[in-house]
Structures are given as structure tokens and as C-alpha cells.
Amino acid sequence: MTTIARMQRANRGQQFRAYRLHASDPALLDPFIGIDHAWMSAPTFPPHPHAGFSAVTYLFLDSETGMANRDSLGTRNLIEPGGLHWTAAGRGVVHEEYPAVTGDTTHLLQIFVNLPRDRQGNAPFALTLAPQDVPVVERPGSRVRVPLGRFGGVHSPLTPPTDVTLLDVTLEAGGELDIRIPAGQRAFFMPIHGSAELDGLSVGLDDLGAPILPVDDEVTTHKLVAKAGAAQVAVFIGSPLRQPLFSNGPMAFASQESLIAATAAYQRGEMGHL
Template identity: 55%
Template sequence: MLPTARLQRMNHGSQFRALSLRGDQFARPIDPFLGVDHAWISGPTFPAHPHAGFSAVSYLFLDSETGIDNRDSLGNRNVIQPGGLHWTAAGSGVVHEEVPAEPGKTVHMLQIFINLPEDKQAQAPHAFSLEARDVPVVRLPGVKIRVPLGAFGEIASPLSLPTDVRLLDILLEAGSEAEIPIPDGHVAFVVPIDGEVTVDGQPFSLLDPKAPVNLPQGPRRVVTVQAKNGAAKAVVFSGTPLNQPVHWQGPMALASPAALNEAVQRYQRGLFGSLHTR
């Protein structure tokens, strides 16, 4: 039997609710992913905050009612539109903030936290975006697969990534299925987004807040995702494990206690920079 994990409800005030997945929920880590939040955000929730040592990635679903106003201490400011993606490789440290672009409308998104290789954790932070129109799409009978990160067959995202990961946003019509090959060496898992999905015959549903998430790690390298009772949506994640320690303090995660302590001190001295006034 493949190992499983469970999504946990996570609310932060009245304007942020999420189903959250964290690596410490498993007997085995989901390296290189540190966490995933399937989130609905309807107002400013988290004040400007620091990151160091990993990448913070925001992916908006096409049904999001509005975009995300994103800015950071590097001077970047942009609106992540529905269907788009923004990747912040925090490296040695950055201050970051995201809020819904239009008050009163709800952002439907994934917040993804991806570890950086240890030799990149001390590098200068940088960020890049992918517009919705530039996300490659694969169409199969009854299936639409968006490929914002990584590749599916011969179709590849245009992004060059600091960590080897893949994200497939899969929309299935009722009764349809898709066979998803898992790249050699990747750890993979599936998150249900909407409707009822079966993964290798095992049902998963967003309606159950503790729905198990499949983590195929055995020799079988193809996962079958199917919609049985109506249309459904799921996201398949995979990535090459970094096999390095993770030391946390708040929103910083580095590969050694010394590097973590140095990052904390840099932030306290104001060396991560600050955001310009809105």
C-alpha cells in the first residue's frame, strides 16, 4: 500500500482559509516540498513577512475571482492574474507580501513552499512570473492539463527552476481519466481540488477535510487520475528530493542551524530590505 498523508484545515482570521499539507505530517518527508496550502483568500491576511532558504510559489486557479497584488523588498510589484504563477526564490533573504487585488473578491490559489538546494540558499533572492496565457496546455479526451512547472511528455513550462519540481493542474470531465507518468527519481503526491477524484482506484474528495493524499514512491511510475461522479480537478506535484536537513524558525528554513541563525540575524539587522509604502 502506498503511504498517505492528510490535508488539515488551517484558517487565519476570517479572510484566509486553507487545506494545508506539511512535510512533518509524514513518516517520510515530501522533499523537496516543505508545504502546500490550497487556499481561499478574501482580504489582507498576512502582513509583510520575511523568507529565507526556500522558494515561496503562488499559483492561482483559473476560477479565482481576482488576482494577487504581489510585492517584495527587491522592488518587484506585479499582479498575479488567475491562471498565473509567481516564484520567489528567497535565498539569503527577502521581505514579501501578497494581498487580493480587488477587495471583496476571493482568490483561489495554491501557496507552495519548495526547498532550495543548500548551495543556493545563500544566493541573492530573485523572483520570476509566468502569465496565464504562457502556461502550456495539454488536451486529451475529456482532460485538460495545465503545465505551469516542469513538463508533461513533450510539453514543458518555459520556466527554468532552481529546484527540480513539476506541477500539473488537471481538469477532468465526468468519467474521464488521465495517466500521469512520474519522472524518474521524483517523489510525487496528488491534491484533490474540486469534485471527487480517484487515484489508482482510491477515492479522494475535497469535501472530506481529512482526505488522504496519495504519495506514490514505489516502483510503479504511472498514476491514474479519474473523475467518477461529475467533473473534478486535481493537482499532481512531483520533485527530486534534495536529501538535506531542514531547520525551521518561523518563515525561514535552512540546511544548518548556523545558516538559520545567520539568516535570523541578517533579518533583525534589516538586511532583507523593506517594502515601499503602498
């Protein structure tokens, strides 16, 4: 049975607002930990640690500027509108990102993806995908960007440590799109603009509803429809890791002992500095 999760609004002053999807039961989103659909127009979060999972930033094409990204690995880059940056934190990294032009608004997804237990203690690394390298599938009434994973015969060039799919779906008014979910995989849907229907269920910012499909033993196909005007929806798909989750916010591990050890390592400065 499809579950309708409710996103929560989150604001930090005038420069940051977001809709957050963080399930009270981690199994509902597994292998994802949580998603922030956000708008940011000025530096908002100071440098902070991550460990045990991956922090992924995807900028929508309507962003007015890019995101300046840096970390304690020495990464310094600009995430351009339409591009994606994946930070696999592993045993720990210090990270910061902010709009490249203060006052211009970035429109983004901040995606937190769990790492398989046997990779949570690995060395951190980063992956970057430029906007022009994101595969696009054009169909009557719809356009799908595929920054992660696969759809409609195309495949993202990235090979991340957790195999997940992210689809940025744009539907014209009256447009329809069939989305195939592989057997054994989790899928959920977040509204970005306008409102759509998934198998007759609302996907819209008016009610903050985000449908989460049950994991099925067989391949299933689901229909997205934009009935009341154009719509944009983000689709998340991945195989559940089915492992414990212990988190203090910026870090998440499969054991309490690993979480405590990573926290101590950060306090000793072992995750580096910016």
C-alpha cells in the same frame, strides 16, 4: 507503498481559509516543504521574511481577482488568475501579497519549495509566468495546465532553481488521465474540486486525503479517474534533495547555523524593506 497524508484545515477570520499539507516527516514531500490550498478575499498576512527556500504562488483560473505581489527586491506585479509567481528567497527577502480587489476571492496554491543547499545563500530573485504562457495539454476527458515542469510533450517556460513539476488537472465526469512519474522522483496529489481516484485510492476534500507515492527506481504510470462527477487535482513532482531541514516557519535551511544567521540578518534589516 502509497502513503495517504491528511490535510489540515486552517482559517483566519472570514477572509482566509485553507487546506494545508505539511508532512510531519519532511522526507515525505521532499523537495517540497509544504502546500497551502487557499481562498483569500482580503489582506491577511503582513509583510514577512522568507529565506533558504522558494515561495511560489499559483492562482487557479476561477479566482475572482488577481494577487498584488511585492517584495524588498522592488518587485511590484499582479499575479493574474491562471498565472504563477516564484520567489526564490535565497539569503533573504521581505514579501507580501494580497487580493488586488478586497472582497473578491482569490483561489490559490501557496507552494513552499526547498532550495538545494548550495543555493540557499544565493541572492534572492523572482520569476513570473503569465496565464497565457502556461502550456496546456488537452486529452479526451481531461485538461492539464503545466505552470511548472513538463507533461505530455510540453514544458513550462520557467527555469526555477529547484526543478519541480506542477500539474493543474481537470477531469470531466468519467474522465481518466495517465500520469507518468520519472524514476527517482517524488509525486503527490492534492484535491482541488470534487473527488477522484488515483489507482483506486480516494483523492477528495471529503476525507482530506492526499496520496504520496513512494520514490521508485523505475518509471511508473498512475491513473487518475473522476468517477463521481468532474474533478480537479493538483499534481506535484520533483527529485528529493535529501538534505537536512531546519525551519522556524518563514525560513528554512539545511543547517541550524544558517537558520540562526538568517534570522539575525532579518532582525538587522539586511533583507530590505517594503
